[in-house]
Amino acid sequence: MGVNRKKTTKSLSQGRPPLFKSNNASISRKAARTLIRKHHTLDKQRQQALKAGDEIAAAAASSEIEALGGLDRYQQASLLGQSKTRGGDSSKLLLEWLEPLISARRGRGGGGSESRIKMLEVGALSTANACSSSGSFDTVRIDLNSQGPGILKQDFMERPLPANTGERFDIISLSLVLNFVPDPLGRGEMLRRTTEFLHQLSPASPPELGLLPSLFLVLPSSCVLNSRYCDEARLEEIMTSFGYTKVKSKISHKLVYYLWTLDLSSASTAPPRTFPKKEVNPGPKRNNFAIVLGSGSSASRGDTGE
Numbered sequence: 001m002g003v004n005r006k007k008t009t010k011s012l013s014q015g016r017p018p019l020f021k022s023n024n025a026s027i028s029r030k031a032a033r034t035l036i037r038k039h040h041t042l043d044k045q046r047q048q049a050l051k052a053g054d055e056i057a058a059a060a061a062s063s064e065i066e067a068l069g070g071l072d073r074y075q076q077a078s079l080l081g082q083s084k085t086r087g088g089d090s091s092k093l094l095l096e097w098l099e100p101l102i103s104a105r106r107g108r109g110g111g112g113s114e115s116r117i118k119m120l121e122v123g124a125l126s127t128a129n130a131c132s133s134s135g136s137f138d139t140v141r142i143d144l145n146s147q148g149p150g151i152l153k154q155d156f157m158e159r160p161l162p163a164n165t166g167e168r169f170d171i172i173s174l175s176l177v178l179n180f181v182p183d184p185l186g187r188g189e190m191l192r193r194t195t196e197f198l199h200q201l202s203p204a205s206p207p208e209l210g211l212l213p214s215l216f217l218v219l220p221s222s223c224v225l226n227s228r229y230c231d232e233a234r235l236e237e238i239m240t241s242f243g244y245t246k247v248k249s250k251i252s253h254k255l256v257y258y259l260w261t262l263d264l265s266s267a268s269t270a271p272p273r274t275f276p277k278k279e280v281n282p283g284p285k286r287n288n289f290a291i292v293l294g295s296g297s298s299a300s301r302g303d304t305g306e
């Protein structure tokens, strides 16, 4: 029995009104998904061409990215993915996970600034996601391409390292950012670099309610459920080598969410491990998402001897 469903095409501006830069050209959800995929593929091609010294191919990939609307259009497509009709933004789950800690801090600090959680949000598209709207966070938001005030235009990989504890964070959010990085070594380096920006624990101060300091990591589920080179075990091995422990996780049809607490004293004191691109999940229909740690890139700060 056929049901006639009228297809409704929603404009991106229905996704998340604050900070959305109005663009006359609306985009359907299907077109948004296609654009995001195409952007990732072209960026990867550009990266590979650069590595191979093929400047012509790299320039061709860059022109195609620009023809698609560049990073700006990519971000608009991503904002559509955060709309309520697509399950809302990922920070809703983070807020849920941190609720016991937020309540405990409120109880102690009465809601003053000292009770707020200091967050670095990398790859921020909006200042109005669930965490930002909750009033429980002091958030520094950065993105390669700022969509408006309240978001600093900055490459996380070039953010100056903290000079003191005051410049460190309780939590870093990397939601759908790691998969944006086109090369596996760059992903490994991005994960390693997160450890540099989080508060350090001492033996006298265990993770606060077992939740902070931590990294909130969100990836498309295909990155760990259907990749030849990355599965949950491999990801966990890599994270553990940095001193991270998985304390929360959720797998949905489209996304995987993790909360990893950092305790550098649990990081290996042996020479930093390397994680080459190794097949862990063979099969003809797998994708090639990988995270690689090279010998020069996997040292952590502190007691790992860097």
Ligand SMILES: C[S@@+](CC[C@H](N)C(=O)[O-])C[C@H]1O[C@@H](n2cnc3c(N)ncnc32)[C@H](O)[C@@H]1O
Residues within 6 Å of the ligand: 071, 075, 078, 082, 090, 122, 123, 124, 125, 142, 143, 144, 145, 154, 155, 156, 157, 174, 175, 176, 177, 180, 181, 218
């Ligand atoms: C798919 S969007 C994710 C947005 C949002 N966090 C979410 O969960 O929907 C990825 C964003 O990460 C940003 N990004 C990627 N690499 C970055 C880097 N090294 N530093 C800062 N932002 C980065 C991109 O510019 C893009 O806006």
